[in-house]
Amino acid sequence: GESVGLHLPTLSVQEGDNSIINCAYSNSASDYFIWYKQESGKGPQFIIDIRSNMDKRQGQRVTVLLNKTVKHLSLQIAATQPGDSAVYFCAENMGALGNSGGSNYKLTFGKGTLLTVNP
């Protein structure tokens, strides 16, 4: 979920367990959503995306679920590994930037969740 103040929500799991990271998005008109992983001192890394005409999409060890009724997005990581430890955040595509005619959308980012995997 979203953070309050300067402290990120945290999720601590044991290696091999499944992880579920949640995100509440703000705009019911958003039509595209992305999950990113950010390791300390690095830039965000694309994990998986989903369009609003879908409610589930699977990748390698990751699944994204979209519930448009309650504006909720989740990222499931199967068999979590120590290398999965990072901050995860969602982004929603809220609409067009400038005078692009709809071809260049603006991403709005959540504050992130810190995932810690214990060996």
Added chain:
Amino acid sequence: DGGITQSPKYLFRKEGQNVTLSCEQNLNHDAMYWYRQDPGQGLRLIYYSQIVNDFQKGDIAEGYSVSREKKESFPLTVTSAQKNPTAFYLCASRGQGARGNQPQHFGDGTRLSIL
């Protein structure tokens, strides 16, 4: 290797000084973006450019300037007017897809601090 390169990784600014952060991409992407990341906050958009020789202000453009003279390059200048410049700066680019549904890809950031 295709990707986005930001330099330097660490940068220090003195009082009253302008500093320029470099962002280069070889992904042949038209759109490029600059974000600022502060602890406990989401990324905030500073400037964006959809095509060469065009750029627009984002949500927090005050105290910053950019140029886009080449497709590959989108440098960000943090001017002395930016009174709280200490942050992690991220550059991103995005290819054009149908209805904008392409993810932005990021560089590894520049951490700017005040001396």
